[in-house]
Amino acid sequence: MNKEVKMNVYRFDPNKDKEGKFQEFTVPVKEGMVVLDAVHYIENNMDPTLGVRWNCKAARCGSCAAEINGKPSLMCKTRVDSLGDKIHVAPMKAFPIVKDLVTDVSRNWEIARKIPEFTPKKGLKEPWQIAEIDVSRSREFRNCIECFLCQDVCHVIREHDKDYIGPRFMVKAASLDTHPLDSINRSKFLHEEGGAGYCNITKCCQSVCPEHIAITDNAIIPEKESIVDSYYDPVTMLFKKIRGKHGQ
Amino acid sequence: MDSEANFLSTMKKAIPELFEPNWRLWSFLAILIFAIVALFVFPVKEYKGLIDPFYSPTILIVPVVGLFRLTCYAYRKDYYRNIFNHPQSCAADERRDSANRGYSGETTLFAFNNLHRYLLYFGIILLPFFYYDFYVSVTYFGGFVLRFASILILLNAILLTLWVFSCHAFRHVFAGGNVKCYDCALKPNARKGFFNFQSMLNKRHEEWAFISLVFIVLVDLYLRALAAGWPIDFRIFQVI
């Protein structure tokens, strides 16, 4: 094992810098050390002003998202010994930078506000009866810790200025749509406002999810298929019309 | 030495797909070319009751099957990434040109991919023919003759079945993907069990899509070899 690691940390202070650059720190390596430990070492011993956002350090809150050697990852979950002796840590590129490794992710709350909220069926007998087999699909999506790595890696958000809500919010919509007692269909929203059509299911989001949610396979594609039901499939559309269950 | 490395890295940035080839995509394209050449220049429809998979039940379905594959989520991912470079690779815009290239995802031209489920319906109708081919192959001589080629034909049918039944559209329309309440079904556990089983296959959809495609060509090549007179028409088991 290396005794030391060269940490190249992205530095940007809006008060004095025009553009950011990497600054190298040499950090001693301890057993089981993660990238966030190394960043903390810098903060505690070398430069207390190094901006980094973190909370739980247990991969449960999703605060410490960054791009480590180019790959969107959680700093608290990426072991230093898995990366060689030179590490680059940069902020998420898809979001406006605040300072150093910290980005402004507030756009996500704006999106969250737009997604039609949980709307239970009317006239349910209380307490509700729900079978365990109806819970498991939604459960996968509810594991999301909102680290926004999927938003960061998504090329639609990262490289194209489109009104696509992003993988996180496709997952959010799916978590509500698969709630057994939810009464509304979010296809209309996803298709007409959410920009679901911009997703070209290239699965980068799925590959970076620290919670191992099958974002594309289990959330986005099923939502796309629901959109097909309402907008592209004449037979299902007709069928739905006859049964009077169309959309919201 | 240095300039060579520079040239290579420039090329890598310019055409990354050449350097990090996606085998599934290139195989698909190679097979497409192969199929066109083979089917129109040197057609082999049948050899002693062994029907070539391209001709089952008729060559006319090849475009439909092609379209089925083209609209499949697995192939979509591959050609969006590797032909259209959207994205070039996850989180890395090496050429720094993506923002300048127009992108409309599946909202305009590629919105036709939303019709995948209709091609799926065709695909489901076609599947029995492949099993029928197996039946024809073992009964060709009268009685029951199991040849090596029959096994290939059966395997081909099974792989195609796995690909079709692991389809995302199948999952949504038939396997219960659009169901919110499994418990409301007549047999809740069976309903959810089927969904879970299909989901398990679905996880490997990309693999099935690739293997089933390659296998068709293998079967075709084998039949061509037989037709060319190679002495490899092994009989494994027979009751006449």
Added chain:
Amino acid sequence: MTNENYKSIDTDLLIIGAGGSGLRAAVEAINSGVSVTILSKSLLGKAHTVMAEGGIAASLGDVDPEDNWKVHFKDTMVEGVYISDWRLVEKLAKEAPDRVYELERMGALFDRTPEKKIMQRAFGAHTYRRLCHVGDKTGLELLRTLEDKILHSSNVKIMDEVFVTKLIKKNDKVIGAVGLDMKTGEFIAINSKSTIIAGGGCGRIYEVTSNSWESTGDGIALAFDAGAELMDMEMMQFHPTGMVWPPGVRGLLVTEGVRGEGGLLYNTKGERFMLRYSPQKKELDARDVVARAIYNEIQEGRGTEHGGVLLDISYKGKDFIMKKLPGMYMQFKEFAGVDITKEKMEVGPTTHYFMGGIKVDTETNSTNVKGLFAVGEAAAGVHGANRLGGNSLADLLVFGKYVGINASAYAKTANLEKIPEAEIKDEIKRVSEFINPNGINPYSLTEKLRKTMSENVGIVRNEQNMQKALSVILDIKKEYKNIGVGGNLQYNPGLLQCLELHSMLEISELLVRGAIMRKESRGAHYRSDYPKKDKKWLKNIVFKKNEDKVESSTFLPPEMPPYLKEILPEETYE
């Protein structure tokens, strides 16, 4: 560098803290029609509540029909070793089930029983299976559900990454707060009619802790500085099972759910030692008992080389573990490279929950300071000397609702007052002075404090060590005057550490003083020099700041009415 500019905001109700209790209060306040501003030190949705794993204690009786609020009341009072305020505990036990159903109606999706009811799991010292859970991510589900509700409400403003530095009073009433928006480096003055402290606990004052970065007790310290009474400050809960290896995750929680689902504790001799310490409840005894047992085993040389004991769930099989404890599986797999479906986990005690905090009125959750309310881990009284697992989530749902109702009712009767400009400028100046590249590094002082607390005021305490800790704390307080960091006001973690260290010092001092005062052992507070419980101490210690002096007193809730006395077994003393 001083930046005298600030932004001014008016609101009916100010909530400091966006964890479970703060958001639950906000939901209620929004319903009652007042305008709400929520300030959060961390990003929205990242509060320490997401770390709550096991579940919400509520006597639904879905799994064990014999369960009811009376048993829950009894369990909570007994394990709180009789110094919990019975008036709060009664509410908690009676209303938790309704709050759980309410949360379900907001969209939370709990694990289910075969009868399609809410699944409940066993937990330490709960008589029946009582914890409504969502796998081992109950807190995350709870917080997301509340967050979603609030994001879809109007008349609410969420300002995250704002550190509140001071509560402002006028005529003995809190009229607002001054804070620093970390994202922009801009100061904010919030004029509010009523204010709720929902700032959580202070586990970070210890070296080994399961708590997030933000648990530095800022809410409690803010209230104390504003003249609020603090109670049970000596009561810090140590969770029996935290990870011990690798060093980077030392202290990280291993949910009690592991033991709830059947996990067994072994020492390195292969002995299931809980049979010796607690023949009846075994692994599922109260947290203080199990934590001390593990501590003892390690002290007596039957621990692992990393200073832990072994916890085994592997015998339950892979499917069961993946279904019930997926988070734990991933946590051990990814941080320690241990497969808990095959191997034993290495665990040891870790600082977990602060039972003490701001003393509140049992009817309204108001503090002794007008216009100031408190709830959640920042408030005291519910958990007494030892908190039962699952009671914290129940606490924040039940009292979050209460405080939401009462604080908005208060806001409706109160007038909005503007914070005087001079006071804002003073506060801006005070905070800005921490920007001083030649100051003492706040991190080294913080490390010193945390080390001292862990070494001297941990699971087993004694007079000598605590006096030592106290003198170290007072020394650090002196050094604190010369603390400082470089850089500027915008997203400067060093600056934040300076501000937090104030809270941590304040709380540590009171914790130690309280612990020195309480000359007995009760619940989480165990003294090797007074190892027995003492009837004289069947009361709470209260601290209050008067001018710059700290005053202490003791408090005794009114006598319990007969219908509650009936439920509760008489407390016994040796």
